[in-house]
Amino acid sequence: MATQMTDAHRRFLQVLMSHGIMEGSETRKLHRQCCEIDKVYYAHDKLDDFISTINSHLQPLFMQIRKGMSEDDGRAHYALVNLAETEITKMASDYTENELELFRKTMDLIVSSENGFASSTDILNLADQLKTKKMKKKEAEQVLKVFVEDRWLSERNGEYTLHTRCIIEMEQYILSNYPDVARKCNICHSLAIQSQLCESCGIVMHLPCVRKYFRAQTEPRCPQCNDFWSCDIPGMNRTDSQSPSKTGRTEKSTRRC
Ligand SMILES: [Zn+2]
Ligand SMILES: [Zn+2]
Structure with a gap:
């Protein structure tokens, strides 16, 4: 009760x-x-x-x-x-049709990107291809700013990703509308936009989950396939840790993802 x-x-x-x-x-x-x-x-x-x-x-x-x-x-x-309202329609009352289209296209870019980011150049290039009503670049820049202020997007050095609020609100929408590209984190099982990918088995993990998971491991190995984790572990300096040469895959271990 x-x-x-x-x-x-x-x-x-x-x-x-x-x-x-x-x-x-x-x-x-x-x-x-x-x-x-x-x-x-x-x-x-x-x-x-x-x-x-x-x-x-x-x-x-x-x-x-x-x-x-x-x-x-x-x-x-x-x-x-x-x-x-589990879809983008929940934003409908706050934005015009072409602003919503720009948001949807930006979301397409972010969700299908490898690292969870879309560059402002790529987004602004969409502005004059909008079907609803074309936008000038200046106008699109302004709209992006509003999406950041309204916490649908967040921006870092000209790169855009989905804001935490957007992920919490739209997780189900994204998982069902992007079945081929949207993935869940292997550790916390929620939607992962910014993530690292295992090259061997294809599972993904959030960066904070990667950091937490490998903190307790002597050697970073994929939790799924046990292969060597080839991405840089955020917040950890591999060159300072115990000799990665033992694995014979030092070159791969310093790869940036
Ligand atoms: Zn996670
Ligand atoms: Zn794996």
Whole structure:
């Protein structure tokens, strides 16, 4: 049975709604603050219970607070997701037709790319090929900026990838609409956009999952096929670790993915 919502739950939901997405430590702080202000029972390890109480009340509204991971640093994030509209149509009220088409095409590029990024040049080249209404490059640049501000995309050095909020909201949509290219991480089993790929068996892992998984291994081997992991492990200097020459595949081990 669903537990009663208190003022603390309502306050928490309001703040999360106004942010759309919040980072894990911020969310934990908010949990504590809401419980203190409204003088309800607080335990630092009860955030998930607290959220599932809210979720049970959101269910009739087809809304849900979902937890996801940032593909950049592996930190947890919480986002309020609208389950009634699982497609890009949920963006429809906020953008024009050709802006949506640009977003869909950008998503195509990102999801089918090897590393989970699309360059601004490639995206801007799409602008005058839009079927709905062509866009000037300047205009498209402006639209991309808005997608970043609205946290559908994130940008790093002129390269665009999907924002954590977009991945949490659209995971199911992407998995069912890109069945040939969208893949799940072998470690955490959620959608992997920025990832590394095993050249032998084809499994993929998020970069933070790669980092975590291989931290405990003496030699990086694929969790699926046990072949040597040929990509650079993020945050780990292979040349400092124990002699990779033993594997006889030093050349491969320094390959950038
Ligand atoms: Zn993962
Ligand atoms: Zn493998």
